[in-house]
Amino acid sequence: MASSLTKDSAGTAPGSEKTFLGHPRGLANLFMTEMWERYSFYGMRALLVLYLTATVADGGLGMKTATAVAIYSVYNALVYLLALPGGWLADRLWGPRKTTGIGAAIIMVGHFTLALPWEGTFFAGLGLIALGSGLLKSNISTMVGHLYPDKNDPRRDAGFSIFYIAINIGAFFAPLSIGLVGQAVNWHLGFAMAGVGMALGLVFFLLGYRHLSPESDVVTSPMTAAERQSLVKKGLIWLAVAVVAYGFVIAAGWFTVDWMLWPLTIIGLLLPIWYLVKVKRDKDLDEVEQKRMSAYVWFFVVAAVFWGIYDQTGSTLSLFAKENTTNTLLGFDFPSSWFQSLNPLYVMALAPVFAALWVALNKRGKEPSTITKFANGVFLIGLSFFVMMLAQAAASGDAKVTPLWLCSVYLIQTVGELTLSPVGLSLTTKLAPAKYASQMMGVFFLAVTAGDSTIALLQLLGAPTDTQFWFASQGALAVLCGVAVFMLRKRVKALMGGVH
The missing domain is CATH 1.20.1250.20 (MFS general substrate transporter like domains)
Incomplete structure (x- = not known):
């Protein structure tokens, strides 16, 4: 799509600058990245509660409806909750471009983890998708804005409108394809299709890396060495607390x-x-x-x-x-x-x-x-x-x-x-x-x-x-x-x- 919809921008020498529907070329790659990410997100979501409540004989986990709805709701809540630390990591550590790439890769791994036929890996996959979505969701829209250095660029609002179309295209086709395969053929094959979708999105993102604004690499408020050490220390402490607490619960047979x-x-x-x-x-x-x-x-x-x-x-x-x-x-x-x-x-x-x-x-x-x-x-x-x-x-x-x-x-x-x-x-x-x-x-x-x-x-x-x-x-x-x-x-x- 990027090549077929690009053309020389007005006001420049032919061949000197490529555009996407009259917009910066990087918009094409962000469009495709977002479209495939939304395809993977909504495709998996279309199957999630159905898979959780399907009987074991039908390949599901056989959960009660209340538990399945609670899992679905908590997963959705985490996706949006993690958008805050996702933006923080971009501002303080990696910059929007790198954070988005890392997020896309984590989402892809999460979907393929869901495709494994084991309950334990399924929940690990959900956690990875929520984490990756938080990293990507909070930064990809920011990079669309970076494509227009002039805040008064008349193309700016139209660019976001085009980007918004990508969301709905991915969300529309996901249940039609992933939902069909997951329900009619095999649940885990459907989850794997979502992983393939995110993989395609990551490929488009990496192919368009050089077409994105240099501003997307900027870490606006970089952490000092002392702050990084403090962050790692606190993270390890909380991780140790969680491991000990849940280790005790699991060992006691309460989990x-x-x-x-x-x-x-x-x-x-x-x-x-x-x-x-x-x-x-x-x-x-x-x-x-x-x-x-x-x-x-x-x-x-x-x-x-x-x-x-x-x-x-x-x-x-x-x-x-x-x-x-x-x-x-x-x-x-x-x-x-x-x-x-x-x-x-x-x-x-x-x-x-x-x-x-x-x-x-x-x-x-x-x-x-x-x-x-x-x-x-x-x-x-x-x-x-x-x-x-x-x-x-x-x-x-x-x-x-x-x-x-x-x-x-x-x-x-x-x-x-x-x-x-x-x-x-x-x-x-x-x-x-x-x-x-x-x-x-x-x-x-x-x-x-x-x-x-x-x-x-x-x-x-x-x-x-x-x-x-x-x-x-x-x-x-x-x-x-x-x-x-x-x-x-x-x-x-x-x-x-x-x-x-």
């Missing part, structure tokens, strides 16, 4: 998967709270920044509710698709994992529509405010779970429902995502205190961690996922959050210090 899930769930809940409190109580923040952080806490909590529901596409909704949905449409049979291709398909179809809609409404002075968009997003995600409540009721007994139920749910959720997600990213940059400007994007990702960790906690406490109450209670919470934000929009707006 179960809960010994991993509970600590990670608690960390996923407490760390976001600690970080927000840390920033909010920082005495270096002036009065306006303090108020803006108060406003941001509102948005953070609502975002956590949103992502906690939204990320169940690969867990509770995936199980509903397998167990309660007739996977036949117009006489064509398909694996249940294919439902997870609906969201990226809807995003690619609707994102341009929403972009044009906001522009048109803005020209007429009728564009909804940022707060209203945010409220609408969480309201819609709640509405989607009310639809799921009705679908669960229709699937009572041995009855299976039409695929149109899940098609409707995914459509509502996608509209909510397009309303809330871009606004959340924009608000984060606008409300961020100057001292924490670079770190606040990682804080926004912690909302995903908090939401997924909450779902994991509910599962560990025994909440059933295959009931109308599960969907109704979360739907009601999200709708109430949306209504509360809308009703209190003037109060929240006053805290935003002129940010719109």
Whole structure:
């Protein structure tokens, strides 16, 4: 793709500079890297809960639904939690380019580790993928920005839009191919396909290494020798504590998967709270920044509710698709994992529509405010779970429902995502205190961690996922959050210090 879509850039001598759709050539390689990384991520995710709950006779691990959903939620939470140290390592140790390459390699090894037919290696593989994703996710977007040294380059926003397309292309094709092979042929072959996908992404990244900006190699705040020694020392101490503690638990015969899930769930809940409190109580923040952080806490909590529901596409909704949905449409049979291709398909179809809609409404002075968009997003995600409540009721007994139920749910959720997600990213940059400007994007990702960790906690406490109450209670919470934000929009707006 890189060669076929490159051409001489305008304003330069023919052959002197190659571009990708009129953009810096390095965008082609980052596009392909991200596309294949997302292919591997969403392909594996489409199989994860299905594999965990499949019987041993069917090649799965035969886990209870609650345990499988908790594992899935903790894994998702870790991916976003580790984006913070991933950005820190790039800033202090390796630089974005090297950190991304290391992350891609770790992800690839993780997927191939999942492909091994042993339970112990499976969980090691999940950990490696989460670690690698944290390293890559926090830095590859940064490198896209580095391709445009001029912050006012008119191609900059379009470049990120092209990059965003890569995410959805990978996410769309992953369940269709990996899901089909994993469910119909062999689970571990499906996981291996995800590893091949990440390997291709790594190859494209290495091939385009020289086309990336030199700025991507810069370590902005390098560690001193003393800091490195201290970091290694502390790391070894904590590693030794973990080895001794878990060694004792294993030797005593007490170890179960809960010994991993509970600590990670608690960390996923407490760390976001600690970080927000840390920033909010920082005495270096002036009065306006303090108020803006108060406003941001509102948005953070609502975002956590949103992502906690939204990320169940690969867990509770995936199980509903397998167990309660007739996977036949117009006489064509398909694996249940294919439902997870609906969201990226809807995003690619609707994102341009929403972009044009906001522009048109803005020209007429009728564009909804940022707060209203945010409220609408969480309201819609709640509405989607009310639809799921009705679908669960229709699937009572041995009855299976039409695929149109899940098609409707995914459509509502996608509209909510397009309303809330871009606004959340924009608000984060606008409300961020100057001292924490670079770190606040990682804080926004912690909302995903908090939401997924909450779902994991509910599962560990025994909440059933295959009931109308599960969907109704979360739907009601999200709708109430949306209504509360809308009703209190003037109060929240006053805290935003002129940010719109």
